[in-house]
Amino acid sequence: MARKRLPEVGSFEVSPSILSGDFSNLQSEIKEVEAAGLNMLHLDVMDGHFVPNLTFGPPVVAKMRKHTDMVFDTHLMITNPEKYAKPFVDAGSDHITFHVEVVDDPAEFIKYLHGLGATCGVTLNPETPVETVEKVAPLCDMVLVMTVHPGFSGQEYIAAAAKKIVTIREIVGPNIRIEVDGGISPETVPEVVGFGADTFVAGSAVFGKSNRAKAIRYMLDAAEEAKSRLGK
Numbered sequence: 001m002a003r004k005r006l007p008e009v010g011s012f013e014v015s016p017s018i019l020s021g022d023f024s025n026l027q028s029e030i031k032e033v034e035a036a037g038l039n040m041l042h043l044d045v046m047d048g049h050f051v052p053n054l055t056f057g058p059p060v061v062a063k064m065r066k067h068t069d070m071v072f073d074t075h076l077m078i079t080n081p082e083k084y085a086k087p088f089v090d091a092g093s094d095h096i097t098f099h100v101e102v103v104d105d106p107a108e109f110i111k112y113l114h115g116l117g118a119t120c121g122v123t124l125n126p127e128t129p130v131e132t133v134e135k136v137a138p139l140c141d142m143v144l145v146m147t148v149h150p151g152f153s154g155q156e157y158i159a160a161a162a163k164k165i166v167t168i169r170e171i172v173g174p175n176i177r178i179e180v181d182g183g184i185s186p187e188t189v190p191e192v193v194g195f196g197a198d199t200f201v202a203g204s205a206v207f208g209k210s211n212r213a214k215a216i217r218y219m220l221d222a223a224e225e226a227k228s229r230l231g232k
């Protein structure tokens, strides 16, 4: 089967974060969410410098790549994304999200990522003003809004940070995905759908549950219900 690409806008997508999965059993964790019909897998890359935690690098991505055609939605929480983007793409990352806080020329970097054949996204920490992504968000394929301080799964959703989605939706219009990451669950999904998000990263709310297919269904149902209720 051909490798998937970031889905066009028009659908709600759950991108389950493998950070909450069982790292000793990656193959079966991936198969379970793929069998539930998901298109994307969220890979949280941490360097112990930009964030106070460490996860994995390109060799692990290459091993995971052998087991799935899902879009590898790679969230680089690292100080030097310019240095490591290509090794991740070579290892099988389809989509690269970088933090605006650590890139000097985001527009140039977006051009570079597209040149590597990847789709790309910019993201910003909860305390980073939305103005920092104003110029470059429209150049991306998806914008990621952090609703926790990056570094760990299982943290509480920060509603004040989620409100930035409204402004970002105004900036990018309807044709670019807005992904939200941190504390996303069937309880918080309705609010972010109301703000304009369509792509939901979920660690604890998917891999933290024993029945992952059911957890994913709850999340997508909550999004669809919010959409009809709000007439979106």
Ligand SMILES: O=C(CO)[C@@H](O)[C@H](O)COP(=O)(O)O
Residues within 6 Å of the ligand: 017, 019, 020, 042, 044, 075, 077, 148, 149, 150, 151, 152, 153, 154, 155, 181, 182, 183, 184, 201, 202, 203, 204, 205
């Ligand atoms: O980027 C991060 C954390 O830095 C996230 O992707 C988390 O892994 C999401 O986990 P939950 O908040 O959904 O448990």
Ligand SMILES: [Fe+2]
Residues within 6 Å of the ligand: 017, 042, 043, 044, 075, 181, 201
């Ligand atoms: Fe993430």
